[in-house]
Amino acid sequence: MSGEPTQAHLPKLLERGRIGDAVLIPALGVAQALALGVGAFATRDAFTALHGNGSPTLANLAVLVGAGLTAAGIEVLSRQRSEALGQSYALSLRHVLYDHLAGMDRREVAARRVGSLSLRFVGDLSAARGWFGRGVSRILTALVVLPAAALVLYLLNPLLAAVATPPILLSLLGMLALAIGLQDRHRSLRGQRASISIAMMERIAIAPDLDLLDRTDRELAALDDDGAVLRRNAVARISRVGLLRMLPQAGAAVAGAAMLWVSGRAGVAPGETAAGLAVLGILIIPLREFAEVWDQYCAWRVAREKALELLARPSARRHVVPQGHPVGLRLVGLPLGPRRIDAEIPPGALALITGPPGSGKSLLGQLIAGLDHAPHGTLLYDGQAAPLPRILHVGDRSIAIQGSLRRTLTLGIEPRPGRRDIERAARTFGLAPLMTRLDGLLGRVGEAARTASDSEALRLDLTRAALSRPDVMVIDAVRLWSDPEQAALLGHLRRLTDCTMLLIGPPAAAIACDVIIDLAEYPVAPSPDARALPS
Known part of the structure; x- marks a missing residue:
């Protein structure tokens, strides 16, 4: 080697031109929440007009339509920039991993199974793209949208806000309980996927030779057994994620029913109730996304462990200077x-x-x-x-x-x-x-x-x-x-x-x-x- 081995590090999110998207995506999330909030107030005004045997004004309807179109357009732009951010980070991570592998000793690279190394450039990069592309931005957006939506609900009607709070908090506690252990399931799943990937990459090139040795049935049986275990664990993971997404909806359903019941008992204006239900829907959006965000984060944590394990190995790029003559x-x-x-x-x-x-x-x-x-x-x-x-x-x-x-x-x-x-x-x-x-x-x-x-x-x-x-x-x-x-x-x-x-x-x-x-x-x-x- 022509240089001293160096310690490589994972790429940082806020570099290589990613700062703009990292700031823009949460800002778009806040703008979308504001548009939905404006729509909630417009909904209140429309229901108030209907309750008074009148019709919503053209301005009121224009605000409703404009808020909906604005929120939809922001969603499209947010997804585009999120994908660009995730792909950019995945590109940087791919660059770091390959650069590190290139500088490692040949015998150490040869000692590693090709399927295991290739998984760094497929599954692990997908996990990185998912977390940095959507997960981080959703977390930042939720940190603004959740308190803002709660404030809007309180400003609409403090009584409705007080009634909706307990079911939402209970659903959050349930989500916290279900979230524990999800990373272990991801780690187990990744190990099983890696095992199948490695086994297949080793056998694909010699499949005809193995068939000549009368091993095809045995290899297929092993593949089926491994696939069955993978399927069971994958279903268990997605079931837990589904429960995580379901709890906020369940909490919102209970909160909505409680708001309607209290509105009838306390004589809350129908317009305020309708607007409160609309804001409750806005409040639930980031809570439901928390389930997917946590799933993405757990997948990234497992991928990150494997990437750091590889980057911890000694590596130094070879510095070559042609001499133009035979060298002793x-x-x-x-x-x-x-x-x-x-x-x-x-x-x-x-x-x-x-x-x-x-x-x-x-x-x-x-x-x-x-x-x-x-x-x-x-x-x-x-x-x-x-x-x-x-x-x-x-x-x-x-x-x-x-x-x-x-x-x-x-x-x-x-x-x-x-x-x-x-x-x-x-x-x-x-x-x-x-x-x-x-x-x-x-x-x-x-x-x-x-x-x-x-x-x-x-x-x-x-x-x-x-x-x-x-x-x-x-x-x-x-x-x-x-x-x-x-x-x-x-x-x-x-x-x-x-x-x-x-x-x-x-x-x-x-x-x-x-x-x-x-x-x-x-x-x-x-x-x-x-x-x-x-x-």
């Missing part, structure tokens, strides 16, 4: 399990790293390539630990993102070579049949080069390595040593690139190598540091 390497006390590696590789040399199975050859290659970092020891490039020179690592897993053949061959290369240079290099490494099959460089290559054969996938990586003109190249590919044209392929690489090249392979590959690092020759000694890298 010096390894001093580099920990590799119980061994300490000391070696020196001159600039432009062809070196071989070999050793018995499990000795750590591939791990040493990843350390040299900058994909991993050692807890101690020294690794110098032309006498410097940082920045990294331009290093190309070729492994058994093809680095290919679904896209055109041209994009695959020039991934990470700036400036991009011209079409003729790309075609010339591709033909040199034997990719002419693939180019013909794909109708040229614009033909599409699948994810991880799955649409190409293993031999073609190797040649894709080697062609890109030649085009990138690295300062150091590390080749750790078993598929290379099993290729009948390995000598010709390595010869093309040596001819087309001017770099220090490290091969990781069997002792038989030592022919014509300038430096040989045989890990079997390094003594095994107890590690003084418990953090030494595993072999």
